[in-house]
Amino acid sequence: MSLFRTELRRLGKRRFTRWTTAAGLLVLLLIVAGLFVSNQKIGPEQRAEARRAADGHYRDQVRWVEQERADCERAKAAGEQVDYYPVDCAEITPPAREAIEDQWFLPSTFDFRDGADGMMIPLAGILALIGFVVGASFVGAEWSTGGMMNLLLWRPRRLTVLLTKLAAVLTGLLALAVPATALWFGSLWLIATFRGSTERVTSGVWQSLLLTGVRGMVLALVAATLGFALASLGRRTATALGGVIAVMVVGQIGIGILLDAAQVRFAEAWLLPTYAYTWMAKSIKLEDWRSCSASYTGECNPTTLELTWQHSSALFTAAIVLCLGAALWAMRRRDIA
């Protein structure tokens, strides 16, 4: 237990941990500020303004249609062959007033019920990024500065030391993620209260949001574990960061281009970010538009592939078992020089 407490202290004392956390929180703060500034509460005044804007847009449409009809008739009278006009110029008619909806001209507003769930994705992404780099740096810096060797002279049980360090990283991340998620919910609620709507928020909505929040935290913990394991394997922070860049650039973009060129069905199913998104969204439906000559008029429906959070969890589990298992094996077997 003393080792765990000490490692937590070490984690908190590290400048990299503090700066990375501060940077992550600053980005979240900027998102909240941006959301606040770019949304407005909708009232009678905004609705009246939207109606006025819709009326104005309708008038513009009528004016434009009349102009076009006149041009069409002039062209027909002159005997010009202009293929973009219909045979009968009377077919050029303005849209019905009802077709131009007032709500199109309403200012952006934040509806908590509809918008909060989607806003969990940036939070989870930033927490995962913090977890990954801090987890990687925590063990990578220990290896590269000789701190790990010093510690092993005091605590020769290698696996205990490595797993305690990992436990400290995950605990520290949770200590950040739980209040950050709570604050995020609170901020979204305040934005919805002052710049949007908190209507129709039932207990079911809260339950769903809570589960999304938990999934976001799990995603961050998975990222931290992978960063930690990769850096421990390579004994350098750069191994984890370089590994991820290599996977994303070579693996993901390269694979994406290759799959697209080979016209592989459901190419997104081979890309890792798809699974991170699926994890947060619970499920996504991939569509293969090459499966038939689908058109807007609906000649047929494309073939679909549904990915669920269970697929993502299987992938995360496999990645953790593989990377952490390799890191533990290396820690147990390799000489420390």
Added chain:
Amino acid sequence: MPAVLEIEGLRKTYRSRRRGTRNALDGFDMWVEAGQVHGFLGPNGSGKTTTLRTLLGLIRPDGGRMSILGHPVPTALPQVAGQVGAIVESPQFFPYFSARDTLSLLAGAGEVPEQRIDEVLELVGLRERAGERVKTYSLGMKQRLAVASALLKNPRLLILDEPANGLDPGGIREMRTLMRNLAESGMTVVLSSHILGEIQLICDSVTIISLGRRVAFGPVDEVLAQHSSGAVRVRLEAVTDLPLAATALTRAGVRVTTNPDHLMLAGVDKPATVTRILAEQGLYLSELAPIAVDLESVFLELTNTAPVPGQHRQVDQSVRVDGPAPSAPTGGGWGA
């Protein structure tokens, strides 16, 4: 005296596809008695650091047996780690932590009381600078911090790899005094160093390693005595008498090397024999000086690492001992 540290037949082989196989330790033996300051010497690449790392569980040995404080290691290392303080090679610390933070985190991991931090900072002379970041420290100050970290546990066995590295002359003297005081308080100190004058001054016994094998072992005086050649330098009042003296001594069975102004004699049991032989010839001495060996010359002789004019010795170019160690151990064998 009981052994605090025992190593028998330790082997470690590094295999590389590019560089082939290299035996870093090739049946190495070591024995350190309680309460001693023991010098551990060897040329670069001879296996000193590999031995210490293996002993401390950082490297897996390929063969042999080791024990610390009567416990077999590395299996029982978790039981004895609290009684062993060590620094291995150059001191390495997280550069952005202060010395106090560094020691505090180690103390936390080892369940050492916080008050001990002040004690060791005082001992190594870092009390006033303890709050500064390690990245601002000189090599000597980092070395002091490393020694402080090793002393933090108040260990029964202290293993220090090059503790005087980077220290100023005053610091070296302080370190020497500290080592002696620690040994007097009952702590056993194993000291790896290339400053052989220091080792000769402060160590009770030494082990010399070359190419992964022990080439000498025992109390410093005995090691020096075993490698003393019995050489004597002789000068006469008249330099012109040197050939006559050389002839008389050679006739008496003494090996003589003639130099322009003196003779070097080898294989002389008693210097009095020389005075008697020369006096019988009517030759009178102006100097009769036994040539004392020091640890440095013994080290260079045993490891075959003395510089040769015009040659550039490569690392690993030292002596291999294929037979039994040239100097007999003073203690018992394994587990004695």
